[in-house]
Amino acid sequence: MDDEDKALLWLSLCRPFSTKARLALIRAQRGALGARLFLQSQGHPGPPFDLMEKALRSRWMTNRHPLYPAGLKNLHEPPDVLYYEGDPARWAQAATSITIVGTRRCSASGRQLAGRFAHCLAHTGISIISGFARGIDSAAHWASLNSSGPPVAVLACGLDYCYPSENQQLFRHIADQGLILSEYPPGQPPLPHHFPERNRLLAALATAVLLVEAPARSGALLTVEHAVDLGRTVFVLPGPVDHPNYQGNLKYLKEGALLITSPRDLLEQLPGQTVQAGDCGEGPAHPETWSERWGMPLVATMVLLSEKERSGAMRRDTHGRFGWALATG
Numbered sequence: 001m002d003d004e005d006k007a008l009l010w011l012s013l014c015r016p017f018s019t020k021a022r023l024a025l026i027r028a029q030r031g032a033l034g035a036r037l038f039l040q041s042q043g044h045p046g047p048p049f050d051l052m053e054k055a056l057r058s059r060w061m062t063n064r065h066p067l068y069p070a071g072l073k074n075l076h077e078p079p080d081v082l083y084y085e086g087d088p089a090r091w092a093q094a095a096t097s098i099t100i101v102g103t104r105r106c107s108a109s110g111r112q113l114a115g116r117f118a119h120c121l122a123h124t125g126i127s128i129i130s131g132f133a134r135g136i137d138s139a140a141h142w143a144s145l146n147s148s149g150p151p152v153a154v155l156a157c158g159l160d161y162c163y164p165s166e167n168q169q170l171f172r173h174i175a176d177q178g179l180i181l182s183e184y185p186p187g188q189p190p191l192p193h194h195f196p197e198r199n200r201l202l203a204a205l206a207t208a209v210l211l212v213e214a215p216a217r218s219g220a221l222l223t224v225e226h227a228v229d230l231g232r233t234v235f236v237l238p239g240p241v242d243h244p245n246y247q248g249n250l251k252y253l254k255e256g257a258l259l260i261t262s263p264r265d266l267l268e269q270l271p272g273q274t275v276q277a278g279d280c281g282e283g284p285a286h287p288e289t290w291s292e293r294w295g296m297p298l299v300a301t302m303v304l305l306s307e308k309e310r311s312g313a314m315r316r317d318t319h320g321r322f323g324w325a326l327a328t329g
Contacts, residue, residue, distance in 0.1 A: 005062045008032040009055055012081045013047035013185060014039070019077040054186045058159065059084050067092055071204045074230055079183035079201070083159050085171075086179035090150045094127035096270065097152070099206035099227075101220040102136025102213040107245055108312065110136060110213035113237060115143035115313030117210060119324050120263035122147035127178070129154065129206050131198060132171075134164055136212050136220070141170055143313035143324070146304065150178035154201050156194035158182060163190040169307065181205075199223040208233035208270060211257070214248035221248045224257075233270070235260045284323030 001009075011022055011032055022035075029035040040046065060083045061068055067088040072078045091097075098121055100114060118128045118140035128144035130137040132153040144151045151174045155163070159182050162168045174180055183201065184194060196219065203209060203226035211234065214220040227234050236257040239246025253259055260266045291301040305322045308314040314322050 001062075004031060004033050005064060006056075007036040008062045008064070008080050009060065010036050010046060010052065011039075012079075013051055013055060014044070015047070019080070022080065023077075051185065051187065055083075058186055061088070069205055071206070071230075072201065075200060075204050078204075081183070081185075083182050083185065084179060085159055085175040086177075087150075088179055091127055091152055091179045094125065094150055096125075096207045096272075097127035097129055097149075097205060098266075099129040099202045099209045099223065100136065100140040101130065101202065101209060101211055101223045103215060103218045103220060103245060104133050104135040104137075105245075106135040106139075106213050107243075110245065111139040111312035114139040114212045115308070115311070116324055117212070117263050117266070118143040119147065119313065121266070122149035122151070124267065125149050127152055129202060131156070131195075131202055131223075132163075132167060132180075134166075138167060138170065139311050139313055140212075141174060142308050142311040145173050145177060145308075152178050152205065153180045154198055154205070155180065155182040155190075156184070156198040157190035158184045158186045158188040160186045161189060173304075195219055196222050200226045203227040203230055203232060206232060208235060210235045210237075210260075210266065211249055211252060212237055213239065213245050215245050216247040216251065218248050221252075224248075224252060233258065235266050235269070237261070284317060284321040286321050290322060 025035045026032050029038050060081055062081050063078060100118055102110060102114060114136045122128050122144035125148045127149045128140055129152040130140045132155055141151055141153060153174050157163050159180060162171050199222040202223045209224055209227040209232055211220065211224055224234055234252060234257040236249050236252050236259060238253065238259055239249050241250060258269055260269065287298060287302050287305055290305060291298045305314065309316055314324055316322050
């Protein structure tokens, strides 16, 4: 990182500057370094010393970095700085990414559908993005692990927080296999206004958005609205017309979102995606077979299978075989 990047980090941690005010100052002073020097000449104290030191010790990139996600630059106010865990280069290699969203208080069938679609899409090399929340997000993340598509989680807090706390193992798995992102510096808790801000990143990062299950007032619909504004393709699963958890789905289907009923259905409607036989995953098998498929030690495979079973992404039959919840389409 050069002096301009460090100055941009310094500015991003200054309060109470809004993103709009910070951008105006940077333009006026012909760069972040000039803006920082100007503020210091005016007696501005800058960010707290310990916060700056903690941020510098984190893994971060500015919007000048070659691996800064191009989709974020389409936002009206893109983050100046992104903090991350994992490998940005691995995610950058994925040609297509799908953000999967839905309610935290999902039904059992919604959780299973999220797992089914996430696994099948990740199996084709598509990167699965979600917001790391309980419910639909977590089911999608668990099911996308150990596939060719790198998982991506976007948090509404600093990366030194794991929210929700029960997702600590999931956090480690995603960091090992894909990427965890946040626009919030270390020490920032998951404040209520962070979640709608986070949702704009979920929409901008993705090629398309899949809405699994959401009531009429779900925060997941904010991601869909951002996706529509950004011109992203929006796919929606249908649901019972009288079920409160699917009223958000029905709203967007009425407004012209693309209705899908299977992973293959989505792949066939995704621009530029080629669908081949066998794209939608593996059938039920014993842990030894999953160990061979995933290239993992048997003990680690059994742990992961148990985690997927608890999350609802997989089921175990009476013969001890693990299979993806609901038959793949």
